[in-house]
Amino acid sequence: MSDVLEKIMDAIDIETYIVSKNEDEAEKFAMELMEKLGFKDISIVFIQHRGPGARVRARGYIYKPGDRYGWLFN
Amino acid sequence: MIDKKKVLLAPLDPVHDIGLKMIKRGLENKGHETILIPPDYSPEEIIKSIIDNDVDIVLVSRTLGYGVAEVLGKFIDLAEASGIRDKVKIGIGGMAVRPELAAELGFDAGFGPGTSVDEAVAFVEGREYVPAENRSKKNKKDITEGYDYLFHNKKIEKLLDSIVDGILDYVSDKTTTAIQRAQIRRQILESNSESEKQKLRRDYSKLCDDVIKSFYESGKYREKTRPMTNDEVDALNQYVDAVNSRMNPLYLQHVDKNPVVFIQYGTGCPFMDxxxxxxxxxxxxxxxxxxxxxxxxxxxxxxxxxxTHEEDGSVITYENLKSIKKSLLPNTLWQVRAHRGLNTPETVLLAGKIGADLTKINIAYGSLGGGTDPERLTVDAVEAIKYAAEFNMPFDVVTNEELCGVPAYKAFAGMLIVSKLGLRLGAKPILQPLFCYSPEVMISGQMEDNYVDFNAAKIYCLRNIVNAPIWCGAPIGFLTQTEDRVQSSLMTSLHASLASSLGVDGISIASSDEAFSGGPITIPARIDTLRATQSSFRFFGQSNIVPTDNAHKWAKEIEEGIEAVLELVLKNGNFVNALYQGILGSKEDGAYPGRAGRDSVMKKIY
Structure with a gap:
């Protein structure tokens, strides 16, 4: 993990709009996006598809409760 | 004595000059002379105005972001070339300005978004800007202050008194292991002898379940829990000290009537908490x-x-609670819940010993919606309330059994019984109605048109009955929020303003992750709803949300329902049996008497 990620308290949310045919496709793209960005612990927090695409909030957890938090030691 | 200055205010922008107009008023109030030139002047024209008016200081503003560096760079170059740079102090500000940009271009000061008028005046007067003391110092508020608990509905008061007599009589010859453990814990905390503490721990462990017993006997931790390491504890202390040294908390409230705002934590890890x-x-x-x-x-x-704990909820230990308490700002209210479960007396004892401000106790909810046996919780809760009174910790009486489907009038009857019990035992109860989209109204349709009327009805009803503090829970807006953080924050903030409009004393708010169940709540999600609540308080100020006539009609119906339920409880002769029999929330309503601690109440041995 790079130093800057250790400064994230818990998670990184990516909010975007994905051009897609339906919600399933949008969710697939969102997961691909997060994986491409290197996130391991991924959740789709919110997704809503209407017409041209989907509004999406995807989350990559950096630390979960009980982990050893990098920001605590710097 | 501050020298009076001559200040030119120059919007280097096609249209925007509101900020400069506000600063102009601030400067004139301090006796400075100001000249405000119109927007859309060129840099050359502004330089000419500076020379023609022979000013001491120039404040330039820029709102539009495009080309900002070039325009400001050109302006400062012209100022240099015209020979005024050494004689005139020049500051820039506005939405498009950042202090770093100002410094890079060679201005004397840069004021970004959020700059106060006082800050600009301080620059003009050549003094250091110090934020007003009264806005940087928050006070801890006692939300029970000013309430005398006078019952306006005397019929309800009389019924409650009779029921409370019955409860106190019922518990008078009974005890539980939870009560005994609390007594031992108190001795452990108050003992100065390590050998005595060890003996007391052995006595304590005999009164525990096996999983706890094995911790005291062999040091074994429950699954998904682990001890924090010494370096983690040290790092936490350093982290808290460093953070506290730079804290300057925001205010959520815009006017005095805005309620105090609580957040709920319980990530599992006391450090993350x-x-x-x-x-x-x-x-x-x-x-x-x-x-x-x-x-x-x-x-x-x-x-x-x-x-620490890998799942929701942070483990109650003296050390965990102590570290959380130690981390808090002096003005932060802190509540430790003891409304359900098999350790309620010890929870309140620990909270009181550590200095919590508030606790949470409700026999009806804890036993009908919280999984604890009604008889067990009744006996334990009386002891817990005595601790709350001893440590002067007001407790809220939460009615979340409504989330199971129990109608408000039944839940309120239980809340009022426990509140009257608290008053009798010398404590200060706080009424905590659910302020949300409850199953009752989903089924009965009272919120088909709006989310306002039925919530207002609850507050009107309680105000009609008794003069007591009200803290809306928990969290407000529950079941109206979705996973969308904008919608979720908006629903929270509107409920917050409705609560404020109704004059309540406190609210518990969710994060914008409230409806998301796929992982832990994140801190940005908490900040979302805090910011939304602050904006909503700002928006409504002293104005009010006006419910329709339905609110008063339903308030009356709830009050009548409460009277009928209390009569039934009294007729039944016994509060504990009333809980088992569903008078305060039945299986048909969705409430089930809890099983944890069933048949564990013992006769006192004298």
Whole structure:
């Protein structure tokens, strides 16, 4: 993990709009996006598809409760 | 004495000059002379105005972001070339300006978005800007202050008194292992002898479930818990000290009537809890509510030490609570919940010993919606309330059994019984109606048109009955929020303003992750709703949300329903049996008497 990620308290949310045919496709793209960005612990927090695409909030957890938090030691 | 200055205010922008107009008023109030030139002047024209008016200081503003560096760079170059740079102080500000940009271009000061008029005046007067003391110092508010608990509905008061007599008589010859453990824990905390403490721990462990007993006997931790390491504890202390040294908390309230705002934490890890609390304090939260794990409520006995937990709910130990308390700002209200479970007396004892401000106790909810046996919780709760009174900790009487489907009038009857019990035992109860989209109204349709009327009806009803503090819970807006953080924050903030409009004393707010169940709540999600609540308070100010006539009609119906339920409880002759029999919430309503601690109440041995 790079130093800057250790400064994230818990998670990184990516909010975007994905051009897609339906919600399933949008969710697939969102997961691909997060994986491409290197996130391991991924959740789709919110997704809503209407017409041209989907509004999406995807989350990559950096630390979960009980982990050893990098920001605590710097 | 400050020298009076001549100040030119120059909008280097096609249209925007509101900020300069506000600063102009601030400067003139301090006796300075100002000249405000119109927008859309060129840099050359502004330089000419500076020379023609022979000013001491120039404040230039720029709102539009495009080309800002080029325009400001050109302006400062012209100022140099015209020979005024050495004689005139030049500051720039506005939405498009950042202090770093100002410094880079060679201005004397840069004021970005959020700059106060006082800050600009301080620059003109050549003094250091010090934020007003009264806005940087928050006070801890006692939300029970000013309430005399006078019952306006005397019929209800009389019924409650009779029911409370029955409860006190019922518990008078009974005890539980939870009561005994609390007594031992108190001795452990107050003992100065290590050998005595060890003996007391052995006595304590005999009164615990096996999983806790094995911790005291062999040091074994429950699954998914682990002790924090010494370096983690040291790092936490350093983290808290560093954060506290730079804290300057925001205010959420815009007017005096806005209620105090609580957040609820319980990430599982006391360190992550503390990190969340510190961020919430910074963004204006007035209080924090401790959430313990659900298994803790079904387990006889508490662990000891700094312990983290991989699932929701933060383990109650003296050390965990102490570290959380130690981290709080002096003005932050702190509540430790003891409303359900097999350790309620010890929870309140620990909270009181550590200095919590508030606790949470409700026999009806804890036994009908919280999984604890009604008889067990009744006996334990009386003891817990006595501790709350001893430590002067007001307690809220939460009515979340409504979330099971119990109608408000039944839940309120239970809340009022426990409140009257609290008053009798010398404590200060706080009424906590659910302020949300409850199953009752989903089925009965009272919120088909709006979310306002039925929530207002609840507050009107309680105000009609008794002069007591009200803290809307928990969290407000529950079941109206979705996973969308904008919608979720908006629903929270509207409920917050409705609560404020109704004159309540406190609210518990959710994060914008409230409806998301796929992982832990994040700190940005907490800040979302704090910011939304602050904006909503700002928007409504002293104005009010006006419910329709339905609110008063339904308030009356709830009040009548409460009277009928209390009569039934009294007729039944016994509060505990009334809980088992569903008078305060039935299986048909969705309430089930809890099983944790069933048949564990013992006769006192004198």
């Amino acid at each position: 503390i990190a969340h609390i510190k961020s919430c304090e910074a963004w204006g939260a007035d209080g924090a509510v401790h959430f313990d794990p659900s298994w803790g409520a079904r387990t006889e006995g508490f662990l000891e030490g700094y312990i």
